[in-house]
Amino acid sequence: MTSSDLWDEETAARYDEFSAEMFAPGVLEPAVEFLARLADGGPALEFAIGTGRVAIPLAARGIPVTGIELSQPMVDRLRRKVPAEQVPVVVGDMATTTVPGRFSLVYVVWNTIGNLRTQDEQVQCFRNAARHLSPGGRFVIELEVPSLRRLPPGQSAVPFEVTDRHVGFDTYDMVTQQATSHHYRRLDDGSVRYGDHNFRYIWPAECDLMARLAGLTLEQRVAGWDGSPFTSDSESHVSVWRKPLDASAHVSG
Ligand SMILES: C[S@@+](CC[C@H](N)C(=O)[O-])C[C@H]1O[C@@H](n2cnc3c(N)ncnc32)[C@H](O)[C@@H]1O
Incomplete structure (x- = not known):
């Protein structure tokens, strides 16, 4: 599995x-x-x-x-x-x-x-x-x-795209090497859709x-x-x- x-x-x-x-x-x-x-x-x-x-x-x-x-x-x-x-x-x-x-x-x-x-x-x-x-x-x-070098002390999120249509940022757990990409996207009808996916960084x-x-x-x-x-x-x-x-x-x- x-x-x-x-x-x-x-x-x-x-x-x-x-x-x-x-x-x-x-x-x-x-x-x-x-x-x-x-x-x-x-x-x-x-x-x-x-x-x-x-x-x-x-x-x-x-x-x-x-x-x-x-x-x-x-x-x-x-x-x-x-x-x-x-x-x-x-x-x-x-x-x-x-x-x-x-x-x-x-x-x-x-x-x-x-x-x-x-x-x-x-x-x-x-x-x-x-x-x-x-x-x-x-x-x-x-x-x-x-992108751990971009993390200020005490913070766990790094933005990778910030535009009118899309706000994307990663959150990192440095103990487990687990991370999540978060996406907020504005759709054509004006609504906002959230999606995420998880990964292990290497x-x-x-x-x-x-x-x-x-x-x-x-x-x-x-x-x-x-x-x-x-x-x-x-x-x-x-x-x-x-x-x-x-x-x-x-x-x-
Ligand atoms: C970011 S997309 C990349 C797709 C394509 N290679 C591209 O460059 O557009 C990630 C893809 O990985 C697939 N994927 C995730 N985990 C997988 C796994 N363990 N084995 C095979 N495919 C996997 C997802 O279903 C998805 O299609």
């Missing part, structure tokens, strides 16, 4: 509209370009594929893409855009669900590994990625750096340790899909771990 929140019918129906800025060409194209380069013509597997924001344009580039997704309503939305023959999806938990085949690229974007809210499940997710990779294949994560160094437990080695860490350098001021990272070419290499645990 996964610890992830379930993305219900109502959330799925509004997902593309509420995430419009993440569909903007300036955001999406560098991500697709980065992933297509790493897939190198081989097949790719997206964990938590959602409504296909990244997978559909990646498939359009000629990369065969398969998905794993927990929410049937999100898959239903994806299906309105592409048939199963084009982008097959298995409904299940990205920490444990397996699909047939081996992939040159497995990826999980937009902070989604944090939706698994226990360390054990996050470790399992890295292992599941490694399990699906062919020798020399790569696992890519796009993940925010926890530092890059903890990701590297999880990767090592899965037998993967860090190949690259940059601040974003444009390949800009990762620095102490970076608010997110795109990290690439590689499975050894020698498939018999040791996996611990």
Whole structure:
């Protein structure tokens, strides 16, 4: 049983509209370009594929893409855009669900590994990625750096967007590494809708340790899909771990 929140019918129906800025060409194209380069013509597997924001344009580039997704309503939305023959999806938990085949690229974007809210499940997710990779294949994560440096003493909330249409902020519990994103959105009829989702935040160094437990080695860490350098001021990272070419290499645990 996964610890992830379930993305219900109502959330799925509004997902593309509420995430419009993440569909903007300036955001999406560098991500697709980065992933297509790493897939190198081989097949790719997206964990938590959602409504296909990244997978559909990646498939359009000629990369065969398969998905794993927990929410049937999100898959239903994806299906309105592409048939199963084009982008097959298995409904299940990205920490444990397996699909047939081996992939040159497995990826999980937009902070989604944090939706698994226990360390054990996050470790399992890295292992599941490694399990699906062919020798020399790569696992890519796009993940925010926890914004704890922006927390004044005694305060637990960090705003990440404040506009007329949307007020979004994260609250952090630094003892448990649990956090919640809160969204207040003004709808076209003037009403305000609240939504939240919970996540477990992870530092890059903890990701590297999880990767090592899965037998993967860090190949690259940059601040974003444009390949800009990762620095102490970076608010997110795109990290690439590689499975050894020698498939018999040791996996611990
Ligand atoms: C922020 S959306 C990202 C969707 C898509 N990857 C994108 O970039 O637009 C998070 C997605 O993760 C899915 N999800 C959450 N926990 C999951 C899990 N344990 N296994 C698989 N999918 C999960 C949700 O159902 C939702 O579709």
